[in-house]
Amino acid sequence: xxxxxxxxxxTTVRSIFAGLQAFSPNLAAELAALAMFRxxxxxPSDFETELRACAxxxxxxxxxxxxxxxxxxxxxxxxxxxxxxxxxxxxxAFVEPLVSAGYQVVAFDAxxxxxxxxxxxxxxxxxxxxxxxxxxxxxxxxxxxxxxAHSMGGAAVTYALSRARGxxxxxxxxxxxxxxxxFIAPPIDVRDFVTTVSGELGLSARTRGALxxxxxxxxxxxxxxxxxxxxxxxxxxxxxxxxxxxxxAVPIECGVQLAEAWPGAVLKKTKGLGHSRILRxxxxxxxxxxxxxxxxxx
Numbered sequence: 001x002x003x004x005x006x007x008x009x010x011t012t013v014r015s016i017f018a019g020l021q022a023f024s025p026n027l028a029a030e031l032a033a034l035a036m037f038r039x040x041x042x043x044p045s046d047f048e049t050e051l052r053a054c055a056x057x058x059x060x061x062x063x064x065x066x067x068x069x070x071x072x073x074x075x076x077x078x079x080x081x082x083x084x085x086x087x088x089x090x091x092x093a094f095v096e097p098l099v100s101a102g103y104q105v106v107a108f109d110a111x112x113x114x115x116x117x118x119x120x121x122x123x124x125x126x127x128x129x130x131x132x133x134x135x136x137x138x139x140x141x142x143x144x145x146x147x148x149a150h151s152m153g154g155a156a157v158t159y160a161l162s163r164a165r166g167x168x169x170x171x172x173x174x175x176x177x178x179x180x181x182x183f184i185a186p187p188i189d190v191r192d193f194v195t196t197v198s199g200e201l202g203l204s205a206r207t208r209g210a211l212x213x214x215x216x217x218x219x220x221x222x223x224x225x226x227x228x229x230x231x232x233x234x235x236x237x238x239x240x241x242x243x244x245x246x247x248x249a250v251p252i253e254c255g256v257q258l259a260e261a262w263p264g265a266v267l268k269k270t271k272g273l274g275h276s277r278i279l280r281x282x283x284x285x286x287x288x289x290x291x292x293x294x295x296x297x298x
Contacts, residue, residue, distance in 0.1 A: 014202045021207040028203065029210035033218060036197055037120040039112040040085045048089035060108065062132035064125050065117030069108035069133060073099035076145035077138050078292060080107040081130060083151025083185075084121075087114040093280050094148055097289045103145065108133045110153075123190065123226060124219045126156030127163070146180040146292040150279060151250060154186030154258075155228050162231040178237040182288045185243050185275050188228040188254045190215065229261035239265040240291045242284055249275035266291075 021028035044052070055070035070088065072095050080091040088107030098105045110129045112121035134144055149157045187193075194215070198208045216222055224230070239262045243255030252269065259267035273281050 017201045025207040025210050028207050029214045032211050033214035039121050051092045060136045062129045064111040067108050068115035072105045075102045075104050078103045078105050078146045081149035081153030083153050093285045106137045122219050123156050127160035130160045144179040148182045150184045154183030158228045158231050181237050182240045185250045187250045190223050190226050232262040242268045244270045244273040244278050247275045
C-alpha cells in the first residue's frame with residue numbers, strides 16, 4: 001500500500017474528501033482505497049541500467065499480468081523482492097557478491113511496478129508474483145535457497161510462505177523448504193497505512209472503517225490475517241531482520257516486533273541509513289550476503 005501524495009493542493013484534496021465523506025463515507029473510502037492501490041513508477045538508476053544489461057532478461061506470467069525479471073549467475077536460487085513503488089534492481093547491490101558466492105540471483109518488478117504490467121498492486125499481488133517467479137526459476141527438485149526483501153516485499157514474502165499451497169503438516173511447501181530470509185525495513189500491519197492515509201485525508205472514524213472494508217474486498221483477505229507478526233509465529237524459515245533506527249517510512253519498531261514474533265529471528269540495527277540508502281550500504285550488503293551463505297559473524 002502507498003501513501004497518497006498530498007504535496008500539492010493538500011488543502012483542496014482534504015476539502016474534497018471532507019465534503020465527500022459527509023455525503024457518502026463509503027464512496028470516500030472507495031476513492032481512498034483506489035488511490036492507495038495505485039502505484040508510481042520511477043526510472044532506474046544508471047547502476048541499475050548497467051546491471052540489467054549484463055543479465056538474462058525474463059518475462060514471467062503471473063495471475064496479474066506479465067512480470068519483468070532479470071537473472072544472473074548459476075547455482076542455488078536467491079530471489080530479490082523490492083518494496084512499494086520500487087523496482088527489482090533497487091536491490092542490485094546484492095547481485096555481484098551473491099553471484100561470486102555461487103548463487104543464481106533473480107530480481108523482478110511486481111505488478112504495477114517498473115517494467116511489469118498494470119497500474120495498481122497490493123500485498124497479495126506481490127505475494128502472487130513472488131510465487132510465480134519462484135515457480136519459473138527454481139531449479140528442478142531443488143529448494144529455494146534464500147530471499148532478500150525490502151519493505152513491503154518482506155510482508156508479501158511472509159504472506160506468500162504462510163499460504164496453504166500444498167504444504168505438509170509442518171507448513172513447509174514441497175520444493176521450497178525453509179529458505180533463509182533477509183528482510184530489510186519490513187512493515188508488519190496494513191492498518192498502519194490506513195492510519196497514515198486517514199490522517200492525510202482527514203477521514204472520520206466511520207470512513208476509516210469503510211476504508212478497511214474496501215481494502216479487504218480488493219485483496220480478498222481480512223486485514224488482521226495479513227499482520228506479519230501473526231503469520232510469523234508459524235514460520236520455520238530462518239530470518240534476519242535489518243532495520244535502521246532513523247527509518248521514517250517504516251519505524252524500526254516494526255522490525256523489532258517482527259523479529260520478536262518470528263521463531264529464532266535475528267535483528268540487526270543500523271544508524272543513519274534511512275529506508276532506502278540501507279540497500280546500498282556496503283556493511284549491510286555484506287552482512288546479508290554472509291547470512292544467506294550461512295556465515296556467522298563474530
